[in-house]
Amino acid sequence: xxxxxxxxxxxxxxxxxxxxxxxxxxxxxxxxxxxxxxxxxxxxxxxxxxxxxxxxxxxxxxxxxxxxxxxxxxxxxxxxxxxxxxxxxxxxxxxxxxxxxxxxxxxxxxxxxxxxxxxxxxxxxxxxxxxxxxxxxxxxxxxxxxxxxxxxxxxxxxxxxxxxxxxxxxxxxxxxxxxxxxxxxxxxxxxxxxxx
Amino acid sequence: xxxxxxxxxxxxxxxxxxxxxxxxxxxxxxxxxxxxxxxxxxxxxxxxxxxxxxxxxxxxxxxxxxxxxxxxxxxxxxxxxxxxxxxxxxxxxxxxxxxxxxxxxxxxxxxxxxxxxxxxxxxxxxxxxxxxxxxxxxxxxxxxxxxxxxxxxxxxxxxxxxxxxxxxxxxxxxxxxxxxxxxxxxxxxxxxxxxxxxxxxxxxxxxxxxxxxxxxxxxxxxxxxxxxxxxxxxxxxxxxxxxxxxxxxxxx
Numbered sequence: 001x002x003x004x005x006x007x008x009x010x011x012x013x014x015x016x017x018x019x020x021x022x023x024x025x026x027x028x029x030x031x032x033x034x035x036x037x038x039x040x041x042x043x044x045x046x047x048x049x050x051x052x053x054x055x056x057x058x059x060x061x062x063x064x065x066x067x068x069x070x071x072x073x074x075x076x077x078x079x080x081x082x083x084x085x086x087x088x089x090x091x092x093x094x095x096x097x098x099x100x101x102x103x104x105x106x107x108x109x110x111x112x113x114x115x116x117x118x119x120x121x122x123x124x125x126x127x128x129x130x131x132x133x134x135x136x137x138x139x140x141x142x143x144x145x146x147x148x149x150x151x152x153x154x155x156x157x158x159x160x161x162x163x164x165x166x167x168x169x170x171x172x173x174x175x176x177x178x179x180x181x182x183x184x185x186x187x188x189x190x191x192x193x194x195x196x
Numbered sequence: 197x198x199x200x201x202x203x204x205x206x207x208x209x210x211x212x213x214x215x216x217x218x219x220x221x222x223x224x225x226x227x228x229x230x231x232x233x234x235x236x237x238x239x240x241x242x243x244x245x246x247x248x249x250x251x252x253x254x255x256x257x258x259x260x261x262x263x264x265x266x267x268x269x270x271x272x273x274x275x276x277x278x279x280x281x282x283x284x285x286x287x288x289x290x291x292x293x294x295x296x297x298x299x300x301x302x303x304x305x306x307x308x309x310x311x312x313x314x315x316x317x318x319x320x321x322x323x324x325x326x327x328x329x330x331x332x333x334x335x336x337x338x339x340x341x342x343x344x345x346x347x348x349x350x351x352x353x354x355x356x357x358x359x360x361x362x363x364x365x366x367x368x369x370x371x372x373x374x375x376x377x378x379x380x381x382x383x384x385x386x387x388x389x390x391x392x393x394x395x396x397x398x399x400x401x402x403x404x405x406x407x408x409x410x411x412x413x414x415x416x417x418x419x420x421x422x423x424x425x426x427x428x429x430x431x432x433x434x435x436x437x438x439x440x441x442x443x444x445x446x447x448x
Contacts, residue, residue, distance in 0.1 A: 022374025029381035033388070036406055040399050128398065135391060135400070 019173030020166075027180055030143075034184050037136045041191045044128055053196065055129035058122050063113050064193040067106050071182045074102030078151075078175050081158060085171055088160035096154040099178065103148040110141055133192055140181070140188055147181045150174040206434035212276035213430060215269040216423035220416055222266030223306065230259025230313065235335065235403040239396040245331045246324035249317045256317040260310035267306035274299025277422060280429040281355050283370050286363035291355040298348035305345065309338035339402045339411065340393065342386040349386075349418065353379035365436035371425045378421055385414045 017024065045052045081095030114134070117123070124134040154174045157167055164170070227233060231252045236245055249256060278296045282288045316330035356376035359369035389407035391400045399405040 020373060022372065022377045024377075025374045026377035026381045029378070030384065033385055033406070033410065036399060036410065040405075124394075131394075131398075135388075139388070 018176045020169055023173045023176060027176060030180065031184075034136075034140075034187065037132075037139075038187055038191050041132060041136070042195075044132065045195060048128065051127055052129050055122070055127060055133075056193065058117070058120065059133070059193055060113055060116065061193055063109050064189050067109050068186060068189050070102050070106050070109070071185050074099040074106075075179055075182045077102065078178050081154070082171060082175050085158040086168065090160050092158040092160070093155040096151050096158055100148050100151045100155075103144050103151065106144055107141060110137065136188060137192070140184055143181045143184065147174075147178045150177055206430055209276050209279065209430040209433075210427060212272035213423055213427040215271075215276075216273040216419050216426070219266055219269040219273065219306075220419055222262050222269065224416065226259045226262030226264075226266055226310065228259070229262065230256045230310075232259070232313075235408060236331065237397070237403050238332070238335070238392075238401050242324040242328040246327040249327050249331070250320040253317050253320050256313060260314040260317070263310035264307055264314070267303055267310070270299070270303050270306060273419075273423070273426075274302070276430065277352075277426050280370055280426050280433070281352070283363055283429070283433065284355055284359045291351055291358070294351045295348060295355070298344050298351060301344045302348060305337070305341045308341075309334050312337060335402045336392075339389055339407055342389050342411070345415070346383045346386050349379040349383040352376070352422070353383070364432070366432060368432070370429050375421060375425045378418065382414050382418045386411055 077095045077099040081092050081099070084092035084095060117130075122130055124131045151174060154171055156162065157164070157170050157174075231248075236248050240248075274296070278292050278299065281292045281295055284291075312330055312334035316327050316334060353376040356369070356371045356373060356379070359371065359373075361367055361369045364370055388400050389402075389411050392402050392404070392407045395401040395404070397404075400407045402408060
């Protein structure tokens with residue numbers, strides 16, 4: 001995630017690929033892994049419906065909703081930050097910083113949720129639902145941490161003074177990853193908390 | 197130092213790169229012949245595991261033999277990969293060293309599991325618990341031993357990202373950047389397998405969709421893409437004007 005990304009964003013007529021084409025090898029690959037997660041959750045729901053539903057009821061739906069709103073807001077900040085960065089507006093970095101703050105809030109809420117579940121003896125070893133809940137949301141939380149590191153780099157790259165020939169490509173790459181983190185959470189939220 | 201940087205001849209480097217394909221063929225054939233596709237379930241009891249080894253003794257001995265020998269073909273492959281990585285900075289830097297270390301250890305990661313499986317198949321009729329323990333050990337070394345390869349993939353990705361195309365002579369980076377992104381995906385894609393100690397069934401058990409099937413597809417894709425990228429880099433190096441410069445001991 002450096003300011004000086006080598007490959008230029010390739011403009012092929014209207015078919016602009018955000019970031020650089022190679023980035024999508026990783027983004028689509030990551031979606032495959034999470035696709036397997038979602039499939040696993042749905043299979044578990046089909047085969048162990050009672051256990052699934054009763055365990056699901058112990059999750060804190062309200063915290064899930066809060067976290068969904070937090071991440072959607074963070075994505076909005078990133079979009080605004082991208083527009084300002086394109087115009088070399090000096091306010092651009094603070095929107096990426098706001099997205100990081102959202103990421104920290106998300107992690108904080110997750111920590112409260114995990115603690116509360118463990119205190120109620122709903123730990124990962126109780127049944128498959130909790131195992132997958134902790135595993136998948138934990139791996140997602142790892143993505144959030146990785147994304148916050150990338151956004152931290154973005155606060156520097158987005159400065160109007162920042163040079164580097166492919167400044168916008170680097171920012172687009174980081175923004176694309178953050179939107180993916182957001183999207184994956186929405187899918188996790190829907191399959192773990194909502195689906196009946 | 198300069199004379200030490202002289203590149204080996206292109207034909208030798210090409211042959212070393214093709215060793216990566218040889219690995220996929222020999223090692224892959226070994227896994228199939230041994231009957232490890234699909235893997236025996238970690239949920240099987242000691243008698244079932246012992247029966248698996250007793251019923252397939254000949255297959256397992258032949259398959260593991262191929263795997264053990266096939267693992268060694270990665271020695272020249274990782275060496276030529278390192279040689280090409282050194283062209284990124286125009287010198288042998290820390291990332292090259294880390295890649296070489298990881299590659300050297302990875303060869304053991306490939307070679308140890310077939311040895312353990314061969315031991316398990318060596319005395320059919322022995323205590324079933326011994327066979328089960330050896331089978332467990334073999335699969336742990338095979339699937340759980342992912343730290344080295346993960347680290348190696350990250351090192352390769354960082355090296356490719358750091359390429360400013362300053363030393364290749366033709367203005368293009370040594371490896372395409374998407375190969376770096378593939379390496380990051382490989383590193384992340386292997387990680388769920390780290391949880392296999394907690395599971396005897398499901399997607400991250402050692403025979404699971406993530407820990408085994410996705411990791412296996414990722415692994416062989418990774419080797420084949422690295423082969424393609426390395427062979428391409430060798431061919432471009434042979435064509436570049438700097439190839440002649442480096443032969444006379446003057447790096448860029």
